[in-house]
Amino acid sequence: MIEQNLPALPIVIPILCAPLAVLLGRKTLVWPLALLAAWSTFLVCCLLLARVLETGTIRYYLGNWAPPFGIEFRIDLLNAYVLPLVSGIGAVVMTYAPKSLAREVPESRHGHLYATYLLCLTGLLGMTITGDAFNVFVFLEISSLSMYGMVSMGPDRRALLAAFRYLILGTIGGTFFLIGVGLLYMLTGTLNMADLAERLPAVGDNRTVLAGFAFLTVGLGLKIALFPLHSWLPNAYAYAPSAVTSFLAATATKVSIYVVLRFLFTIAGVGTLIDRTVLVDLLQTLALLGIFVASTVAIFQVNIKRMLAYSSIAQVGYIVLGISFVSHTGLTGALVHVFNHALMKGGLFMTLGCVAYRTGTVDLDDLRGLGRRMPWTMMAFVLGGLGMIGVPLTAGFISKWYLVLAAIESGRAWIAVALLLSSLLAVIYIWRVVEVAYFQKPSGHPDSGTPKGEAPWQMLVPTWVMIGATLYFGIHTDLTVGVAKQAVSQLLGGVP
Secondary structure, X not given: OOOOOHHHHHHHHHHHHHHHHHHHOOOOOHHHHHHHHHHHHHHHHHHHHHHHHHHOOEEEEHHHOOOOOOOEEEEOHHHHHHHHHHHHHHHHHHHHHXXXXXXXXXXXXXXXXXXXXXXXXXXXXXXXXXXXHHHHHHHHHHHHHHHHHHHHOOOOOHHHHHHHHHHHHHHHHHHHHHHHHHHHHXXXXXXXXXXXXXXXXXXXXXXXXXXXXXXXXHHHHHHHOOOOOOOOHHHHHHHOOHHHHHHHHHHHHHHHHHHHHHHHHHHOOOOOOOOOHHHHHHHHHHHHHHHHHHHHHHHOOXXXXXXXXXXXXXXXXXXXXXXXXXXXXXXXXXXXXXXXXXXXXXHHHHHHHHHHHHHOOOEHHHHOOHHHHOHHHHHHHHHHHHHHHOOOOOHHHHHHHHHHHHHHHOOOHHHHHHHHHHHHHHHHHHHHHHHHHHHOOOOOOOOOOOOOOOOOHHHHHHHHHHHHHHHXXXXXOHHHHHHHHHHHHHHHOOOO
């Protein structure tokens, strides 16, 4: 019975545990409950990936109502690739969370935060699993509303403004997405993604289809923080609790990028909308602008969380650039970078949570000499930073290598050169932190944030698990690159 309903469990487990977390409130059982839910969900997602690799696409009908009348959960190689990533990061960050939240969030709010965390996980996994376009919107709103609540619980009062701004722009993005889905439904009479993929070619090339995908592109562009639709992201990441930032930075935009891939390649299909020169050139231009503008702004940030937030905007640019090549190599690079960047950025924000735990700040000037006082934490930051730069033997190198190859294959060698130059910008903003932490002495001022010692092991171990994964997948690429290549073959082969 459990095996037959396995596709539903990644949604059922966290959504049932979320209200229990609220009921438990301050009790000591609330975190173990959330932890058990997160790790159980990860285990189920790993089993789903193994089953898809073994038997192919899984179709699960809710209530045994077949589509297009019922809602279908459809798991192929693409979303089976994303599911363990999102749930795994959710489980690792949940392991890391209690010590960090104890310093940044009042105890009376812990039950509510764990509940919204599990609801957010539900929404993200639901967006990934569902085969119904309207259901994507439903789960998108579940995850978004949870994110707004978690961001607002930050220790700084500016978190409220950041959450409000995120809410406004996120609502606009969700509205645009819903309008796009509505236009496609008006033309085809179905919301099932597989049916949409079959019926859209019969509709033909008309303005309503183009308008629908235009709304979808803008709405999802806001959700993934594609330049210049990124203004909600820096403050949301900077002022949210450290554990929340680590989770959101590693998962939220990645799931929205999955939805972009699903709509552009599975529903629109290769050879139709995605091959239009205007769309490809637009995505490529915005991606390159995002890479260079956001990386340049990151260099001048004093708050390191804001610095990494702008870095995330640049990394979204790398992923969208890979998509814009509309080639096997480019899409492979984009998918692998989704995986690798999630690990790298999640690990880097977790190191900053360790720093904030001991120092109470993540401002650059207050972290002088931190490399000697928190050696394990700062070593994790350095290794994660090397991955962001794209140094060989790190995960970041693998995905950037595929993007460079895709640029050369497409006859745009200048883009390959631009990618190499953009890595130099990453060197600059990562080096600023390294220089302050390792080559400058503490100011000696009582408010300088000098820590009393290393971060607790309950935070260090999950941080090193994340950073260690970036090193492991920089050497062993069978899982990331292997599954990504198979998923891309399905996308480009027109398999719905």
